[in-house]
Amino acid sequence: MPTPSPSPSPADSSSSPSAIAPSSVKILLNATEAAPEVLVQGWVRTKRDSKAFSFIEINDGSCLKSIQVVADAVLPNYQSEIVHLHTGAALAVRGELVASQGQGQAWEIVAREVTVYGNADESYPLQKKGHTPEFLRSIAHLRPRSNLFGCVFRVRSRLAYAVHQFFQERGFIYVHTPIITGSDCEGAGEMFRVSLSGGGNGNTNGDGSNTKPGDAKKEPEAAEEFFGRPTFLTVSGQLEGEAFACALSNIYTFGPTFRAENSHTTRHASEFWMIEPEMAFCNLAGDMDLAEEMVKYLVTDTLEHCAGDLELFGKFVDKDLHNRLNFVRERPFARVSYTEAIGILQSSGKTFEYPVAYGLNLQSEHERYLTEQHFKCPVTVHDYPKEIKPFYMRLNDDDKTVAAMDVLVPGIGEIVGGSQREERLDLLEKNLAHYGLDEADYSWYLDLRRYGSVPHAGFGLGFERMLMFVTGVPNIRDVIPFPRVPGWAEF
């Protein structure tokens, strides 16, 4: 990794910080003994001055905590630079790691040399005090420097690693399904059209506010299309994933997906990451087992590897976080059929805003009742009426339900949606016709049933929703580095 080449400030033109290798704050705070010379690089979180010296807290993002630096007034650039440092300034400090005389920390650095890479002026927007998430969203480029967002994005990194680890340990093959796709009607929601800038632009966005009346229905000519056909940003890699599962047996995808839906909620974003395993020779029961195992695995991994960050969430974001995570880790998930779930809701004695009846979708309030009040743990609901599920799900022998399943978790609702796929060619063709889909658009998908078809199953897990669940952060916009939602794509 290349080290930045410091440009020494005029007041300290003597040298670069040192030839010694820098240590992260995390490593220094976990030291077991004092060290005569260490180098740390990071950003000023706070500074407290006295006449004879300053205390500077430096954070480098390696962990939640900052390290305290004692900068004596005899340092050559003390008056010219150090006393003028603001929160946000970038520094390198070379000095001695010693046991702290103060109460708040075990170790501190007595500075021998402080190199100011870049000061920050008084307009630096982050204060020591707490900020609202709304304000921090408006400075998405600076918010990773706050305690909360540093924790969120460290956990995000670890969680992504754990996803790969989970599947790789089990022999799943990672498949990169396309981001630009020609499949335009998977029933997964509105899509973003991909077009050349400056022309040939089809607006599939629903409201059509910018479309001239005469052009409202006009699709770009095929010749204008870069790909020779309409293309979109993917809403799911599932269909392509099925193709690979029908060759490599167990696969997973993990990548960005896009939805052009005009939803304004704390759980929806226009761009988000999804994990989609697909298993050949697998039925719905195996699918549910994997989903449950995975959720538990990710929760356990986070508890074991992100303890410091989770502490902050438990303290400031969600006081019940640790209870909930430990509960999910230890207890089996409840598992009920859709029919049973309807029965539970009907005999609950609760009055719901939306009606509960067989054949109707479970609403948010129903899902929340099941997981938060009735079972008080994650719930897998399976075997839904075929009418309320997409064309590719496998018809059960009762001819009324399909082999679908959703995992519901407290606080979030649906976190996993999956199914066993219809592997029988004739039934799949019937479904396409029933849903009004053109068989020609799915010829390659039907080929998977023509040649060596097998029972197979998979699911989709929203990565950000999982992240919300393990951190307790209540808004999806605060677990994505630069979130995209309707009307907002800054940065």
Next chain:
RNA sequence: UCCUGCGUAGCUCAGCGGUAGAGCGGGUGGCUGUUAACCACUAGGUCGUUGGUUCGAAUCCAACCGCAGGAGCCA
């Protein structure tokens, strides 16, 4: 897209018919092995925009804009 709420200093908010306030942050000075440090002084605002009601509007009304929460859709 629908419903609800909120837009006052850099940030968080109070003021809710009579001419702009606090805390934090910033600046200056002081003090202290400090740790969301402390003490004193100080700068900082077309009260979201436009229009209306009124002798007078941050305050009441309307429209618009922005943000947030809930619903639907879903992950």
